[in-house]
Amino acid sequence: MSxxxxxxxxxxxxxxxxxxxxxxxxxxxFRIFMKATLLLFSVSIFLCLSATPALAADLEHDLNSRxxxxxxxxxxxxxxxxxxxxxxxxxxxxxxxGPWSIYSRISVKKIQLRSDRLEIECKRLGLQYDxxxxxxxxxxxxxxxxxxxxxxxxxxxxxxxxxGTIFVSEPEAIIASAPDFWHDYLKDPALARYANxxxxxxxxGIAKFGDPGVKLPKPLHTPEPQxxxxxxxxxxxxxxxxxxxxxxxxxxxxxxxxxxLGFGLDEESVDAxxxxxFQPGTxxxxxxxxxxxxxxSFNLR
Numbered sequence: 029m030s031x032x033x034x035x036x037x038x039x040x041x042x043x044x045x046x047x048x049x050x051x052x053x054x055x056x057x058f059r060i061f062m063k064a065t066l067l068l069f070s071v072s073i074f075l076c077l078s079a080t081p082a083l084a085a086d087l088e089h090d091l092n093s094r095x096x097x098x099x100x101x102x103x104x105x106x107x108x109x110x111x112x113x114x115x116x117x118x119x120x121x122x123x124x125x126g127p128w129s130i131y132s133r134i135s136v137k138k139i140q141l142r143s144d145r146l147e148i149e150c151k152r153l154g155l156q157y158d159x160x161x162x163x164x165x166x167x168x169x170x171x172x173x174x175x176x177x178x179x180x181x182x183x184x185x186x187x188x189x190x191x192g193t194i195f196v197s198e199p200e201a202i203i204a205s206a207p208d209f210w211h212d213y214l215k216d217p218a219l220a221r222y223a224n225x226x227x228x229x230x231x232x233g234i235a236k237f238g239d240p241g242v243k244l245p246k247p248l249h250t251p252e253p254q255x256x257x258x259x260x261x262x263x264x265x266x267x268x269x270x271x272x273x274x275x276x277x278x279x280x281x282x283x284x285x286x287x288x289l290g291f292g293l294d295e296e297s298v299d300a301x302x303x304x305x306f307q308p309g310t311x312x313x314x315x316x317x318x319x320x321x322x323x324x325s326f327n328l329r
Contacts, residue, residue: 088141090184095136099153099164100195101202105131109171115178117193127292128206129155130258133164134171143180146190148173154258156290157268161217167258167291209270209298212284220269220287228286230319234273235311237320245274245306245318253300253324259291260328267325268294270301276315278306286321297324 106119107126114120125131134150141147152169155162175194181187196205203214213219222228230236237244259265268289272280283301288294301322309318 084141084143084180087181087184087187088139091139091141091187094184095139095191098136100134100136100150101197101205102132102134103194103196103205105205107131109169110174111171112174112176113194114176115190115193117175120176127256127295128210129162129288129290129294130167130256130292132205134173135164135166141181141187142177144177146173146175146177146181146187148175154291155288156264157220157266157288162288162290167262169258207295209283209285210294212271213286213288222286228271228321231273231282234319235309235316236318239311241312242316242318243310245278245309245320247304247306248278249303249305251300251303253293253296253326255326255328256292256296259293259326262291263328264291264293265326265328266293267323268297269321269323270294270297271319271321272301273317274306274309274320275317276308278308280304280306280320289326293326296326300324 103117104119105125105128106123107130108123111123112120131152133153133155135153136148136150138149139146140149150171150173152167152171153164154167156165157163173194175190177190181190196202203211206214219228235242266289268285269287270283271286272283274280280301283298285294285298289297301324304322308315309320310316
């Protein structure tokens with residue numbers, strides 16, 4: 029009696045072996061591909077991490093080369109010794125403002141670039157009037173500025189744009205950053221060179237010294253301006269000239285600096301003059317608003 033046995037189909041078996049071998053080959057290729065991809069990714073990350081500090085160091089060096097010892101004008105004369113700004117240039121914490129002629133100018137000592145901020149070490153420069161113009165003078169005060177970044181800086185132009193959020197450089201912008209009573213002088217420093225302050229042109233339509241029938245206002249209450257700590261420390265003294273319009277009630281308005289003194293003493297003068305009171309000026313016997321110049325002196329006793 030014969031027994032029937034299943035005999036493997038040679039064609040089917042060969043195809044199965046070929047398919048199995050092909051799967052192994054594909055799997056090996058896939059593993060090689062994944063390893064190569066992972067290696068390439070790792071190398072890319074390494075290069076990025078290696079290059080970023082190098083680029084940052086180069087940019088930091090460039091910034092220090094550009095700005096070290098450079099005099100810059102803050103958008104606002106904030107008086108704190110440490111100031112932090114967000115990426116748009118707004119102070120993170122509230123800070124009081126001080127006299128523009130003390131707290132508006134800084135000289136850069138050192139810039140440090142971090143991934144999320146710029147740190148700027150500076151010294152304060154006060155402004156003194158030397159008889160011709162306002163000149164910056166070291167007042168022995170340091171200030172640290174921190175500017176937050178919303179993205180890592182890419183180049184010097186990017187850094188300059190960020191710094192432009194806290195500093196101003198154009199003459200018109202510098203004038204705008206100062207209090208209103210500084211604007212006339214800053215726009216036309218030649219006002220300070222008038223030999224007689226009474227000859228400074230008055231606003232149109234306002235009575236002034238020398239006009240027919242005009243009598244000047246008479247001071248009734250004249251509190252003296254105060255020295256500030258910076259002027260006292262450097263024993264800085266002298267005089268300045270302000271202008272104002274004394275209204276029909278004897279109250280000074282539209283106070284302006286004609287010839288400055290600096291070191292914050294002009295701001296002290298403006299504050300004092302705001303509290304002065306006058307017997308109103310008259311024209312032909314009737315009270316009128318009168319343009320007036322006032323000289324204030326600071327003397328250390």
